[in-house]
Amino acid sequence: MTERISDAEHAVMEVLWDKSPLTAQEVAERVPAEREWSANTVKTLLGRLLAKNIIAHEEEGRRYRYRPLVARADYVAGESRKLMDRLFGGRLTPLVAHLAERDQITDQDIAEIEALLKDLKS
Amino acid sequence: MTERISDAEHAVMEVLWDKSPLTAQEVAERVPAEREWSANTVKTLLGRLLAKNIIAHEEEGRRYRYRPLVARADYVAGESRKLMDRLFGGRLTPLVAHLAERDQITDQDIAEIEALLKDLKS
DNA sequence: TCGTCACGATTACGTCTGTAGTCAATAGGG
């Protein structure tokens, strides 16, 4: 039942996942510079995330400190699954195969994944 | 420079990637039933995809037949890359690792991917 | 020939998103 996180909201979440709790101002300072957001924009996004129950805030003097209510790993799992379901019929193999074909996989990737799979077996 | 494909538009694209060219009516018939779209909705989406230059149409008597201008593989590659960049720092290994941890990978997946990687190493 | 139907084009409209300005309260400096 967790509500959708938009792209802009996601940028805010990454900041909070990296470190929390933070004040609105601290979040604004840590958001990637490319975004060039005004402090107000960040506050709006924090407000929307609050309304969606994706973050919480605790009073600290005359301001708030915000912290995530959902774990990054859960979010990431959901997004990964959605992509696999939508584009690869829910299977991981076609995803890996696709990326391999596209030369988006390096020799090092191959070695790392092989090691990973080896650990998983047994 | 290819424009964004929204979620609803993507459902239409899947139909056309599966078979094309198709008339608007044929597309409507083939769209997954869960969507429960009216024929008009499908036509609107076809119109938007046309405007975005993601599909083309050829006149056929008093109607059109629509066909994709972008390959599914290209779209899929773009979406996969976006996900990896956004959530896994652009690396494939963490994606696989994440799914493995989450038990979203089966023994068969492991075997298949191992075979795949073996082929790649030539 | 006339009404109806099949199509694409146009228009509609509420919601979500990205981005930000404005307002009200309050705490701190002078």
Next chain:
DNA sequence: CCCTATTGACTACAGACGTAATCGTGACGA
């Protein structure tokens, strides 16, 4: 004690999206 700077709340607003009704035109059966 008053002015100002900070901070969260509220408001704004254009563009994308999901979903669809309506309009205009040409084809086709009666």
